[in-house]
Amino acid sequence: MLLRIHHAAIICSDYATSKRFYTETLGLRVLAEHYRAERQSYKLDLVLPDGSQIELFSFPAAPPRPSYPEACGLRHLAFAVADVAQCKVELESKGLVVEDIRVDAYTGRRFVFFADPDGLPLELYEE
Incomplete structure (x- = not known):
C-alpha cells in the first residue's frame, strides 16, 4: 500500500530564517513558494535529491513545539x-x-x- 514518504511538513516561527536554513545551510532546492494571504501564511516546497520533500509553513502565533523533555x-x-x-x-x-x-x-x-x-x-x- 505505502510506497515511500512523500514529504514532511514543518511549521516555523520565522519564515525568512527557516527558509535560509533549509535552502542555504542544508542545501535543499526550492520547488515552489506561495504566500496564502487569507491565512497570512507562507508555504515553501523543498526537495531532496531523491525526490522526497519538505513543506515549510509559517503561521502567525503558532505555539512552540515541545522537544525537551521529549513529547509524544x-x-x-x-x-x-x-x-x-x-x-x-x-x-x-x-x-x-x-x-x-x-x-x-x-x-x-x-x-x-x-x-x-x-x-x-x-x-x-x-x-
Whole structure:
C-alpha cells in the first residue's frame, strides 16, 4: 500500500530564517513558494535529491513545539548522508551546534543530531 514518504511538513516561527536554513545551510532546492494571504501564511516546497520533500509553513502565533523533555508525536526528522563526520564538520563551519557522533547499537551506522532554527531535532544518518 505505502510506497515511500512523500514529504514532511514543518511549521516555523520565522519564515525568512527557516527558509535560509533549509535552502542555504542544508542545501535543499526550492520547488515552489506561495504566500496564502487569507491565512497570512507562507508555504515553501523543498526537495531532496531523491525526490522526497519538505513543506515549510509559517503561521502567525503558532505555539512552540515541545522537544525537551521529549513529547509524544514525531520525534525527529532524519536525512540520509554518505559521511556523517564530513557533514558534521560542514554544519559546524556554518555555525551550527552539532552533537557528538553516535553509533546505532543495532545497525552499526553512525548518526548525529542538530536542530533547526526552531529547535526541531534533525538527524543525519550514514548510509
